[in-house]
Amino acid sequence: MSAQHRGRPGGPHHFGPPMAMPGEKARDFRGTLRRLLAYLRPRAWQLGVVLLLAVLSTVFSIISPKIMGKATTKLFEGLMAKYLGLPGAGVDFAYIGRILVLLIVLYLISAAFGYAQQYIMAGIAQKTVYDLRNRVNDKLARLPLKFFDSRTHGEVLSRVTNDIDTIASTLQQSLTQLITAIVTLIGVVVMMLSISPLLTLVTLVTLPLSAVVTVGAARRSQKFFAAFQKSLGELNGHVEEVFTGHPVVKAYGRQAEAVATFDGINQRLYEAGWKSQFVSGMLFPLMGLVNNIGYVIVAVVGGVLVTRRAIEIGDIQAFIQYSRQFGQPIAQTANIANVIQSTIAAAERVFELLDEAEEVADPADAVVLPSPRGEVRFENVRFSYKPDEPLIEDLSLTARPGQVVAIVGPTGAGKTTLINLLMRFYDVDGGRITIDGVDIRRMRRRDLRALFGMVLQDTWLFSGTIRENIAYGREEATEEEIVQAARLAHADAFIRSLPQGYDTVLNEEASNISQGQRQLLTIARAFLANPPMLILDEATSSVDTRTELLIQRAMQSLMRGRTSFVIAHRLSTIRDADLILVMEHGRIVEQGTHRELLEAGGHYAELYNSQFAGSEPA
Template sequence: MKENKSVKSNSGGVMGSLGVPKEKAKDFKGTLKRLLGYLKPQKTNFILVIIFAIFSTIFSIVGPKISGLAITRVVEGVMGKFAVMSKNSALVKSGKVGNIKLPGLDFPYIERIILILLGLYLLSALFGYLQNYIMAGVAQKTVYNLRKDVNHKLSLLPLKFYDARTHGEILSRVTNDIDNISTTLQQSLTQLITSVITIIGIIVMMLSISPIMTLVVVLTLPLYIVATASVAKYSQKHFAEQQKQIGALNGHVEEMYTGNNIIKSFGRKKDSIEKFETINDKLYNSGWKAQFMSGIIMPMMTFIGNIGYVIICVFGGYLATLGKISIGDIQAFIQYSSQFTQPIVQAANITNIIQSTIASSERVFEILDEIEELPDASPNTIIEFPKGAVKFEHVDFSYKSDESLIENMNIDVKPGHTIAIVGPTGAGKTTLVNLLMRFYDIDAGKILIDGVDIRDIKRGELRSMFGMVLQDTWLFNGTIMENIAYGRAGSTEEETMQAARAAHAHHFIKTLPDGYNTILNEEASNISQGQKQLLTIARAILANPTIMILDEATSSVDSRTEVYIQRAMTELMQNRTSFVIAHRLSTIKEAELILVMDKGSIIEMGSHNELLAKNGFYADLYNSQFAGANLDNEVM
C-alpha cells in the first residue's frame, strides 16, 4: 500500500490550526533568518505594509470609542428630556406653566460623529487594501526568486541526487512547500501583523476608558489559554490519526483505480471494497472525534466570553452610577472586550502555520544546499567534428566510498562500431553509460572521446554528441510533430517527417485521425508502447548524434513491432558509434564488440561467435534464452 503523502487536509474544524499537529523545523531560527534574507530586497515595501497595517488598524479601533461619544450624547439628551419632564410635570398639570420647551437630541453632533466614523472606516479599508496589494507583490516576488533559485539549482545537481529521491518527494518540495511559503507570506503574515497591532491597540483603548475594567478582561485570558490548550492536547492525536487514514485511503484508491483491470481479472473486487470500507471506517471515527473535539473550543470560549461580559456590565454599571464612566464608554468597552480574543486566537493559529512554513522552507533550503556537479574545466576543449572513438583507461567507480562497483575497466571502441553490453541485473551496464555521459564522475582513470578526456569538455557539449533511446520512453503533452522535433531545435517539418520515415513511424502516424498533429496526452497512453518507441527513435535520428545509446529499446513490445523497431535502430546506428544495453541477446549478435559485465567488471569481451566459442558466462546466458531452439541458424 502506497501512502500519498502529497495530499493535504485543511480539516482543522472550528478550532483551526490549534488542533492540527504541525511539522516543526529542525533549525527554526536559522531557517527563519534565511527566509527573511529573501524578503530583504523587499524591505521598503514590507515596511510600508507594516505602516499601512498600523493605520488601518488604528482607524478601525478608534471607531467604538468615537461611536461611544454619540451614544453618550443620545443618552444624555434622553435623560435630560425625562428629567425636565419629571421636574415640570406638576406645574404643567396645575396649569401654572404651559408650553414648556423640552430639550431634544443633538442631531448635528450625532451627524458629525457618523460622518467621522464613515471617514475612519473608509480610511481603514483604503489602508487595508494598500497593505494587501503591496504584500501580494512582496510575497510573489519573494517566491518568484525562490522558485528561480530552486529551478537553477536542480539543473546543477548530479544524477545521484535524483537517484536517491523519488520524483514525488522532489516535486513536493518544489510545488507544495513553496506554495505553502507563498500562502503564508501573502495571507498569514499580514494577518499576524494586523492581529498583533490590534491586540496592542485594543489594550490601549481599554486602558484609556478604564484600567480597572481592563484588568478584569486580562484576567479572563488564562481561562481562554487553559481551554484551548486542553482541547488541543486531546484533539491532536485524533487529527494525526485522521491525516494517517486520509493518506492510507488515497493510497488505496490510487492503487485500486490504476490496477482496476488486474483486480477484476483475479476476482479481488470484493477484497478491495472491504479494505476500502475498513480504512473509511477508521477515517470516519478519527475524523468525527477530531472535529468534535475541535468544535468544543468555540462554545467554551463563548461561555468564558459571556462571563466576562456579565462582569464588565455589572462593574461598568456600578462605575456609571458613581459618575466615573459614561454609558457610551461602557458600550465601547464591551465592543473592545468582544474583539480582544479574536486576534489572540488568530495569532495563535498563525504561529502554528508559521511553524509549518518554516519546516517547508527548511525542506526547500535543503535542495539549495545540495552539493552540485563539479564545475566544467576552464579552459575547455571543443571537438568540432567528433568521430565517435571511445576509450576507457583504468576506470574505477563506486556509488559509495566503501563499495567499489567498477575496477580497472579498459575499453577501446572504434568510430562507427556497435558495442553491446550484457549481464545480469546490477552488473553495472547502465552505470557504464552514465559515466560515459558524465552523469557521474569517475573515481580514477580516464574516459576519452576522440582522444580528449571528457572532463575537459563542457557537459553540454559532451552530451550533445549523444542520442538516447531508453526502455522507458519519454514523450510530453503535445503533438507528434512537436515530440519528434524536440530532437533538434529549428528543424523543419520536412526534416521531422523524414526522420519519422527513417524510424518506420511515418506509416502509423498517417493512419491516426490527425496525423502528425495528433496530440499525445500526458502519459502518451493514446498510442501503443511500440509506437512510442518508434517516435523516440525518430527523435534520435533527427538529432543526428555522433554516439548512440540504446537501453533495451525493444522490451515490452510484440514480435511484429520489434521487427519495425529493429529496422529503425539499424537505420539509427548506421555510421555511428553505438552502445546497446540488451537483455534479449538475439538483438546484438551483429555487434562488433560485446562486453559481458558482472558485479561492475568486464568478465568477457569479444564478438558473438567468439564468446560462444569460449563457452563461458555469455554462452550460458545465450543458451538459457534459446534452450530448445535451433541455435545453428542463429549463429552468424
C-alpha cells in the first residue's frame, strides 16, 4: 500500500479498537516538530486565542458539577429539616431554580467557547496545510527528473496527499483535544483538591493501577496491530497484483495457487485482527473495574466525612463527577500522543521532500534564440546516472538544421538518455550541448523545451475533452487549427465517429479510447504546437500498420525543415533518415545513412537483418 493506515483515538462512539494503533516513529522528532511549529508561528496570536477559548470552555464546564452540588446540598438540607419537623422547614426551590438557570448559562457559554475554538482552529489548520501544499507543489516543479525516476508515483503521491492530510487532521482535531485534555486534567485536580484533599489522595491511589492496566494492554496489542498492518498490506498487494494480471493468471491456470495464497494471508490477517481487537477491547472493561473500585473507596470515605460534617453531601456528588472525568483526559492524552507520533513521522517525510536537491537555477542572463535554426551539437559529453557507473563517455555528434536524426540500439544503450540530456531533464557531467552555438545551460529550461515538440511511446492524456487534450500543445489555438492538426495526424475521422466528437470527455486513464487512438491524439498535439524541432520516441509503436504508413507520411511533412530526433526500434520507420546513430553502452558505434550502414555490415546491418531479412528489400 502506498498510503499507510494510521490509527485514530477510539471512544464510545468509534468502531474498532478503543486505543490508537501504534504509529510510525519519526527519526528526528524534535527537529521535525520545530519545523512544523515554524509553519504555525505566523498564526501564533490565533493559537493564543484558541488556547484561551479552550481554557474558558473547559473552566466553565468544570465548575458546573460543584455548583450543581450546592443545589443537591440545599435539597438534602430542606428534606432533612422537613423530616425532622423543624419549624419553617421546606425545600428552597427558588434557590435551586437559580442554580439550574446558572448551570444552563454556564453550559451554553462553555459550548459557545468550544464552537469558537474549533472554528478558529479549523482555519489555522487549513491555512497551514494550504501553505505547506503550495510549498510542496512549487518544490515538485523545481525537482529534477532523477527524483521522480528514483521513486514510485505512489510514494510521491502519498507524501503530497496522505501525509499532508494527516498533518491537517492532527492540527484541526488532535491539537485542540490535547489542549482540552490537559486543561481538563489540571482543572479537575484543582476542583477535587478544593473539595477534599483526602478524597483527592484516595482517587490518585488508583492512578498507578490504571497506568499498569493501560501500559500492559498497549504493549500486548502493539505486536498484534503491527502483524495486522503487515498482513493487510500483503493482502492488498496480492489482490491488486492478481486482479491486474487476471488474464495471465487464468491463461496459465494459476487460480488455485492465487486463491491459496489469498487464504493464507487472510488467515494471518484474521488471527492478528481478532487478537488485537480482543486485547485492546479489554482495556475499557479493566479501566471500568479500576474506576469502580475508586468510586467505592470515594463513596465510603466520603460517607464517613459527611457523617462527621467534614464535607457536604453535594460536594460528594460533585467529587464523584470529577473522579469520573479524571481518567478521560489521561486516556485521551495517551491516544493523542500516539497520533502525534504518526503526524511527526508524516511531517518528516514531507520535509524530506522539501529538502531534496533542486534543479540548477536558470541563469539570470539567459540567452533566448529569436529565430532558431536547429543545429544541435553534442561536444565530448559525459554523463552517468550513478557516479560509479559511467554511461556516456566522450560522446560527440552534430545534427544540422533540418536533418532527421534516428537513434537506434538495444535497450539500455542510452538512446533516451540523449533526449533527456538534450531537454535538460538531466545535466551533463562533462562537455556541453549547444543549439545554434549556444550552450543549453545558458538558456532557461522553459525556453529550451519550447523549441521541441515531443511524441512519446507512453501516451499522456489528462481527464478532459479531446479538444482540450489536443490544444494542450498550444492553448490559444483556434477550433480550425485544432481540427487541422487532427486531420494531419489522421485522428479527425475517428474523433468524429465518437458520439460527442471533439467534446468527448476522456476518463482519468483515457481508457475509453484505444491505445492507438491515444497515440494519434498526442501526435495531433505535436502538429498543433508546430515547434522548430521534434523528438519522436517510438511515436508509431501503438498503431496498426496502415495507420503507421499514413502517420509516416504526415510526419515527413511535419519534419520537413525541422531538426528531428527519432528513437526507433522498428527500423522500417527510419530508412529515410538523414543520419542514423547506432548506440551501444552509451557510445555511438556507427553512424551514417540507412544504405551506408547496411553496406558496412556492422551492428546496424545485424539489427536490420534480424527484423527484415527475407521480408523486405534493402
